Amino acid sequence: MIRQHLPILQVIIPLLSAPLSVLLHKRWLVWGLTVLASMCAFIISILLLQQVLARGVISYELGGWAAPWGIEYRIDVVNAFVLVIISAIGAIVPLYAARSVEREIAADRISLFYTAYLLCLAGLLGIAATGDAFNVFVFLEISSLSSYILISLGHDRRALTASYQYLVMGTIGATFILIGIGLAYMMTGTLNMMDLARRVPAVADTRTIRAALAFLTVGISLKLALFPLHLWLPNAYAYAPSTVTAFLAATATKVAIYLLLRFLFTIFGAVLSFEEMILHFVLMPLALVAVFSASIVAIFQDNLKRMLAYSSVAQIGYIILGISFVSVTGLTAGILHLFNHALMKGALFMALGCVVYRLGSVRLRDIAGLGRRMPWTFAAIVIGGLSLIGIPLTVGFISKWYLVLAALESQLWWVAVLVLVGSLLAVAYVWRVVEAAFFQPPPRHAAQYQEAPLSLLIPTWILIGANIYFGIDAERTVSIAQRAAEWLLRGPS
Amino acid sequence: MNATTALWLTIAVPLAGAALVVVLDRRPNQREGATLLTAVALLALVLRLWFALQAGETPAKVLVETLPGIPLALAVEPLGMLFALVASTLWIVTSIYSIGYMRAHHEKHQTRFYCAFAVALASAMGVAFAANMFTLFVFYEALTLSTYPLVTHAGTQEARRAGRVYLGLLLGTSIGLQLFAIVWTWMLTGTLDFRDGGILRDAAPPTVIGALYIIYIFGIGKAALMPFHRWLPAAMVAPTPVSALLHAVAVVKAGVFTVLKVTVYLFGIDLLAHSGVSEWLPYVAAATILIASLVAMSQDNLKLRLAYSTVSQLGYVVLGALLANAAGIIGGAMHIAMHAFGKITLFFCAGAILVATHKTEISQMRGLGRSMPITMAAFFICSLSIIGLPPMGGMWSKWFLALATLDAGKLSLLAVLMVSTLLNVAYLMPIPIRAFFSSDKATATGIKEAPLPCLIALIISAIGCMLLFFYPDPVYRLITPVVAR
Numbered sequence A: 001m002i003r004q005h006l007p008i009l010q011v012i013i014p015l016l017s018a019p020l021s022v023l024l025h026k027r028w029l030v031w032g033l034t035v036l037a038s039m040c041a042f043i044i045s046i047l048l049l050q051q052v053l054a055r056g057v058i059s060y061e062l063g064g065w066a067a068p069w070g071i072e073y074r075i076d077v078v079n080a081f082v083l084v085i086i087s088a089i090g091a092i093v094p095l096y097a098a099r100s101v102e103r104e105i106a107a108d109r110i111s112l113f114y115t116a117y118l119l120c121l122a123g124l125l126g127i128a129a130t131g132d133a134f135n136v137f138v139f140l141e142i143s144s145l146s147s148y149i150l151i152s153l154g155h156d157r158r159a160l161t162a163s164y165q166y167l168v169m170g171t172i173g174a175t176f177i178l179i180g181i182g183l184a185y186m187m188t189g190t191l192n193m194m195d196l197a198r199r200v201p202a203v204a205d206t207r208t209i210r211a212a213l214a215f216l217t218v219g220i221s222l223k224l225a226l227f228p229l230h231l232w233l234p235n236a237y238a239y240a241p242s243t244v245t246a247f248l249a250a251t252a253t254k255v256a257i258y259l260l261l262r263f264l265f266t267i268f269g270a271v272l273s274f275e276e277m278i279l280h281f282v283l284m285p286l287a288l289v290a291v292f293s294a295s296i297v298a299i300f301q302d303n304l305k306r307m308l309a310y311s312s313v314a315q316i317g318y319i320i321l322g323i324s325f326v327s328v329t330g331l332t333a334g335i336l337h338l339f340n341h342a343l344m345k346g347a348l349f350m351a352l353g354c355v356v357y358r359l360g361s362v363r364l365r366d367i368a369g370l371g372r373r374m375p376w377t378f379a380a381i382v383i384g385g386l387s388l389i390g391i392p393l394t395v396g397f398i399s400k401w402y403l404v405l406a407a408l409e410s411q412l413w414w415v416a417v418l419v420l421v422g423s424l425l426a427v428a429y430v431w432r433v434v435e436a437a438f439f440q441p442p443p444r445h446a447a448q449y450q451e452a453p454l455s456l457l458i459p460t461w462i463l464i465g466a467n468i469y470f471g472i473d474a475e476r477t478v479s480i481a482q483r484a485a486e487w488l489l490r491g492p493s
Numbered sequence B: 001m002n003a004t005t006a007l008w009l010t011i012a013v014p015l016a017g018a019a020l021v022v023v024l025d026r027r028p029n030q031r032e033g034a035t036l037l038t039a040v041a042l043l044a045l046v047l048r049l050w051f052a053l054q055a056g057e058t059p060a061k062v063l064v065e066t067l068p069g070i071p072l073a074l075a076v077e078p079l080g081m082l083f084a085l086v087a088s089t090l091w092i093v094t095s096i097y098s099i100g101y102m103r104a105h106h107e108k109h110q111t112r113f114y115c116a117f118a119v120a121l122a123s124a125m126g127v128a129f130a131a132n133m134f135t136l137f138v139f140y141e142a143l144t145l146s147t148y149p150l151v152t153h154a155g156t157q158e159a160r161r162a163g164r165v166y167l168g169l170l171l172g173t174s175i176g177l178q179l180f181a182i183v184w185t186w187m188l189t190g191t192l193d194f195r196d197g198g199i200l201r202d203a204a205p206p207t208v209i210g211a212l213y214i215i216y217i218f219g220i221g222k223a224a225l226m227p228f229h230r231w232l233p234a235a236m237v238a239p240t241p242v243s244a245l246l247h248a249v250a251v252v253k254a255g256v257f258t259v260l261k262v263t264v265y266l267f268g269i270d271l272l273a274h275s276g277v278s279e280w281l282p283y284v285a286a287a288t289i290l291i292a293s294l295v296a297m298s299q300d301n302l303k304l305r306l307a308y309s310t311v312s313q314l315g316y317v318v319l320g321a322l323l324a325n326a327a328g329i330i331g332g333a334m335h336i337a338m339h340a341f342g343k344i345t346l347f348f349c350a351g352a353i354l355v356a357t358h359k360t361e362i363s364q365m366r367g368l369g370r371s372m373p374i375t376m377a378a379f380f381i382c383s384l385s386i387i388g389l390p391p392m393g394g395m396w397s398k399w400f401l402a403l404a405t406l407d408a409g410k411l412s413l414l415a416v417l418m419v420s421t422l423l424n425v426a427y428l429m430p431i432p433i434r435a436f437f438s439s440d441k442a443t444a445t446g447i448k449e450a451p452l453p454c455l456i457a458l459i460i461s462a463i464g465c466m467l468l469f470f471y472p473d474p475v476y477r478l479i480t481p482v483v484a485r
Helices: A002-024 A027-055 A077-104 A107-129 A133-152 A158-188 A193-203 A207-224 A232-239 A242-267 A269-276 A280-299 A304-324 A328-359 A375-389 A395-409 A413-439 A444-448 A454-472 A475-490 B003-023 B028-054 B078-104 B110-129 B133-151 B157-189 B206-219 B231-237 B240-267 B269-275 B277-297 B302-323 B326-357 B373-387 B394-407 B411-428 B430-437 B452-470 B473-484
Strands: A058-061 A072-075 B060-067 B070-075
Touching (some): A002 A072, A002 A077, A002 A107, A027 A058, A027 A072, A072 A193, A232 A304, A242 A304, A242 A328, A242 A475, A280 A304, A304 A328, A328 A475, A375 A395, A375 A413, A395 A413, A395 B060, A475 B060, B028 B078, B078 B473, B110 B133, B110 B240, B157 B206, B206 B240, B206 B277, B231 B240, B231 B302, B240 B302, B302 B394, B326 B373, B394 B452, B411 B430
Antiparallel strands (some): A058 A072, B060 B070
């Protein structure tokens, strides 16, 4: 009985927990509720993925209203996998948040933080779960507005301008997406994704549909921080509270990338998007420029959070690169990296959060020689960094393997070379941290710093463990990503 | 013990040893005891596998299926067996040496040192017993990363800069070129297994095969083929036991061993002989041999001179592989063992001199033979082995390499080998000769031999060098099946 309502429960549990947490107000009660709700969401997403893998697409009619009139929630391999990514990170982050938030957010705002967090989680899950284009926009706004709040909670006053910057850019992006959806609705008279997919081919030659595709691509690219629309991201990640950075870096951009996949492949179809509109000629160069420019900028950052933020822009470049091959292997690489990058960046930002907890700073010169004082924290940073580089037995290697393979299969050997050279740039920025932490003499006052508390280390190391586990035994993730890739390329049916 | 169990234990035991070293952080004697115990256990395991191989068994184990069709798997075959034997035997000797050296030299962070050392050995075993190219690549990278803290051990500005060169070149070549070649191989063949006769036959036109082979050869940066050799001299900032075991044996031999593996089991020597690359690529190795020897002559720092000598000697092994004939493979593989014993002794001597006299430059070592006769005698004996003169093991590998150049009909390469021998004489012999026959009053007083563990170690490895001349047979018999099939 309850099993068939899973698609809506996935979204509604965190969504309803948010107002409930305002009512509860007590800090620890709210925290308990958040943990509970996010754990539920995680379990549901696992159940959904199992169900989809075993029995295929799940279609759920909201309130019992059939598709064209009511809102349909539609779960296939692609978004089932994305739901697992979001809710897995979403379940670990609250465990970590408890201590980290205490240090970084004013006490009277902590319950507000959890409320915004739950709303953001609900919004992200909603975007992934829904099968209705307008519903996407609604959830996009829910997640965006709550993430502006989350970022502005950072204790540095620059968090406010960073949040404002993101708000302006995010609103432009959302508006573009709304215009795109509106144009598509104008031509097809439907907002249901499956209906859209069915009716778009008939009107594909019209300028309106093409404009819709263009608006949507640009709008979503803003949200996913594709170069050169990434300018909001470094500040937002650098000044947000550590917990928020870890959460947003691992989930928010990933959902936007999912949205791009959904619109380009399922709704407009690979034929229109790539054969007629030749979008890959736009996406591939932008992705490569993103990889190189962002990696090079990352090498020269003094603030480590900002360094990882630029690294995120580069990694998003890899994902988009995978997508732009428009092949099964390429999409597999992109979708795999969606998952893998969430694991790496989640772990790395959490580890940096441990540093912030003890030092209150993440500047390169402040961490000199601290590798011996905080061995577990910096070991996590090293392993996460190795994963970012793509050293074998970490998830980063698996992604890189499929990306290079996809490039070679498409006869684009120079792209394969660029991918590998790009990962050498990652060596450069990761190794600055390793050298500073382990091979520089500690400052005189270093003795006062101790290892971060266990409540921060355990969630960090769960993600580090996942980095290694899914790097050694990648069969499951690869087979899911492969099925998702085949599903997307086959188009709606 | 079951041979298959012994196989995965060769990796697990050194890792456990590393963990034990960390646990025994505050008790130096027990910590070094743990290292020695681990080294002995590892040699026992490797010997167990050797006996299994001689009995005709081929132990193999799939650890985990990482990607569909690409498992992390181990298997025993002759080339790997030889590499594992050399590395595990010399680890015991080096462990004895390290105890004397690290304490006499008052090095810091000794726990990190011994721990990274054990992890490096585990990685070397993984390289030796890898059943496919993916597994080999995994442990190859692990070897690079685990030796990085050893290179930067001192933590000085100079050490960190050397560490950057080390990591930059080794990771740069392995990720930029080798991984590229591996993915390409996978795309062409759908397998990465090491098989007799290679997997790339009929997979692609000869030009592609040739290009792929070149990417592999330069992508294996640990083989130190010019122009990717700079990391090896840079690594000389490390403590001497590291230079001795890792940068004369484990790491560099992992490189040339990988070259041999790729040549024999991915491409197959027949395929290479027909692809055209074996016509001109050996000359690249020949150039490395000569240029590195010439550079070695100009170095006054003893460790740097030995490092360039290693670059040159690694060129021999690569040359053997690139000639793509039976004698070349045998000569190359034998040279892995012969050069290992010779060069490790030379480094032991360099370290002993450093500990006893704090001298690093060759020009300061006049007359040292009187105060350190054992060290200098060992240095002399093993110099002969590197040069390739009887009664030293180094003669045999040069013999086979010379045969290989004749088999390939390349007289000019034979000339290169001979000229290189002369160059070896020119840069190695003056050191012991001046030590014994030139008198320098400044160095004569108050210098004693290095601590006893150091002496024991360098005597053992020097004796090993001589034994390999009289009993090269086990090595030869181990290797011949590789080319006989």
